[in-house]
Amino acid sequence: MLRSLPERLLPTVLRRLSLIAAGTLIAAQLALPAHAELTIEITGAGANRIPVAIADFGGEAGVARALTTVVRGDLERSGMFRLVDPGSAALSESSQPAWSDWRSRGADALAAGSISAAGDGRLEARFRLHDINRQSALGGAAFVTSTPMLRAAGHRIADVIYEKLTGEAGVFSTRIAYVVKGSGRYELHVADADGQNAQAALISREPIISPAWSPDGTRLAYVSFENKKPVIFVHSLASGKRTAIANFRGSNSAPAWAPDGRRLAVVLTKDGGSQLFVINADGSGVQRLASSSGIDTEPSFSPDGQFIYFTSDRGGSAQIYRINAGGGDAQRVSFEGSYNVTPRVSPDGRSLAFITRRDGAFRLAVMDLASRQTQLLTDSQKDESPSFAPNGRMILFATEVGGRGVLSAVSIDGRIRQRLSIPAGNVREPAWGPFLK
Numbered sequence: 001m002l003r004s005l006p007e008r009l010l011p012t013v014l015r016r017l018s019l020i021a022a023g024t025l026i027a028a029q030l031a032l033p034a035h036a037e038l039t040i041e042i043t044g045a046g047a048n049r050i051p052v053a054i055a056d057f058g059g060e061a062g063v064a065r066a067l068t069t070v071v072r073g074d075l076e077r078s079g080m081f082r083l084v085d086p087g088s089a090a091l092s093e094s095s096q097p098a099w100s101d102w103r104s105r106g107a108d109a110l111a112a113g114s115i116s117a118a119g120d121g122r123l124e125a126r127f128r129l130h131d132i133n134r135q136s137a138l139g140g141a142a143f144v145t146s147t148p149m150l151r152a153a154g155h156r157i158a159d160v161i162y163e164k165l166t167g168e169a170g171v172f173s174t175r176i177a178y179v180v181k182g183s184g185r186y187e188l189h190v191a192d193a194d195g196q197n198a199q200a201a202l203i204s205r206e207p208i209i210s211p212a213w214s215p216d217g218t219r220l221a222y223v224s225f226e227n228k229k230p231v232i233f234v235h236s237l238a239s240g241k242r243t244a245i246a247n248f249r250g251s252n253s254a255p256a257w258a259p260d261g262r263r264l265a266v267v268l269t270k271d272g273g274s275q276l277f278v279i280n281a282d283g284s285g286v287q288r289l290a291s292s293s294g295i296d297t298e299p300s301f302s303p304d305g306q307f308i309y310f311t312s313d314r315g316g317s318a319q320i321y322r323i324n325a326g327g328g329d330a331q332r333v334s335f336e337g338s339y340n341v342t343p344r345v346s347p348d349g350r351s352l353a354f355i356t357r358r359d360g361a362f363r364l365a366v367m368d369l370a371s372r373q374t375q376l377l378t379d380s381q382k383d384e385s386p387s388f389a390p391n392g393r394m395i396l397f398a399t400e401v402g403g404r405g406v407l408s409a410v411s412i413d414g415r416i417r418q419r420l421s422i423p424a425g426n427v428r429e430p431a432w433g434p435f436l437k
Contacts, residue, residue: 038195038407038420038427050165053084053107057127058092058114063150067115067125070154074172074194075161079416086110093128093140102132109138111161122146125153129164138164151196171389173436176396177201177211177220178407179429180422188222190237193389193432195420201235202242212255212264213433214281220431221245221255221264232266234281245283256299256308258325265289265299265308265325276310276323289327301325302345309333309343309352320354334367336374342385345369346392351412353386353395364397366412377414387432394418396430 054072057064075081084107091097091112102110113127128140141160145153152173159170171193180187186208191198202208206225213220220235232246232255246252250269257264261281268277268286276289276296290296294314301308302322309322312330320334320343334340339357346353352367356374361381367374382400389396389409394416396409401419405426409418421427 037198038191038422049080049082050108051082051084051106052109052111052161052165053086053102053105055086055091055110055112056088057112057125058090058095059116063123063147064090064115066150067154067157070151071111071158071161074155074158074170077194077418078162078172079411079418080162080166093126097130097132099132099135107132109161109165111157113140113157118144123150123153125157127157127160129161151192155192155194168393169391169435171391171393171432171435174390175217175433177213177429177431177433178398178427179208179211180425180427181405182425188220190220201237201240209429210254211429211431212257213431214257215259215261215434216437217434219281221257223253223255232264234264243283245281246279246286248286254298256301258301259303259305265301265310267297267299276308278325287327290323290330292330296321298342300344303347303349309345311341311343320352333369335372340365344386344388344395346388346412347390348392351392353388355383355386364395364410366395375414377410377412378408380408383408385429385431387430389432390435394432396432398428398430 054068057068072083076083084105092114093112095112097110110130110132111127115123115125118124123145124142125145126142129138131138143153143156155172158172162170174193175190176193177190180189184205186204187200188202188208188211189198190201204224204226209223211220211222218237221232223230223232230251230253231244232252233242234245235242246266248268248270252268254267255264263278263280266277266279267274274295274297276299277286278289279286292312292314294312296310296312298311299308306325307322308325309320311318312321317338318341319332320340321330321332323330337356340354342355344353350369352369354365355362356365362383363376363380364378364383364386365374365376380399384398386395386397394409394411396407398405399408405428407420407427407430
């Protein structure tokens, strides 16, 4: 049973339940400054990386260099590309590549561009991507930006390059949310996918857990203990307005957005026991999905909105089940091993990421939902809170290194690995946001 596991081994699901049971909490919402940014360490790469050169962009040297640095950094961190030394000469989008020269350097693709003033303090970033072997242009784009938004323009350019060369949408322009536990306080941060531009959306002396992005990326749902009990809030990132959508008797936890952005699956104990409910995003229309004698928790919608996957000990051990989003009988999904929790379905609906216990360690795994074949993706000891990138290529999760909480990311095939950490504090509860609309 869930309740019988030793405390030192409990991953997120049980740590959250113990926090919810604690109850005696006081919160403080403070000012919202920028904070220490995550740094990324690449610990693995793809087997067949694409050799690509990113030439120095034309235009004012300092601004152009800053833009080019972002593009190069994004592509290198992805683990999908091998950056070819472009030399020191700047090339604009209108420059004609010396095909044989770039081929001799080993580049399969070349990106060149420029950045220039567009009036009213705005800047225009342009670029073109070339196929060196075919001696032809693969495409290009132009983005209107500004000096404060220069990194965003670099991410957009990297997204286009990634998609042209891999056939998959890039996620460099997306954002992540996570919780930092520092000295005597908790901070809910939102940052770029590379860990930069981190801002605190909420600061509290009490725990913040389970952040979840709305499908349009404008809101975060999360659980805060500021009212002396766990309460689910929906938080508008643009306005800072927060609404308590679930503040029932007992605990209110584990929010998960439906794909339509109008409803959330939540876990409530208002009727006794830890049970699944759905609720409208404004807090109305609460509806119970199922009844269980055990603990049902950690719901997650399938991308088509038809099913909700969740963790339950109803069968005697912690396993993964799914239920129709309108309610009904639950079906067991996981059968390998005695402990499988925190199910998260990939954006294409084909794979399920979850945490499994193997040889006393809690490790990230992925299951092919059609074949039920499972692959372990990590060799760490205390993984938790998996979250898919919106293109399904990477999975972000929390783990521990040297007794300190850090974030890691791994590709769905296990080959590409990254680690994200900050100089001080424990980083937990990651959630990867959706594509920009």
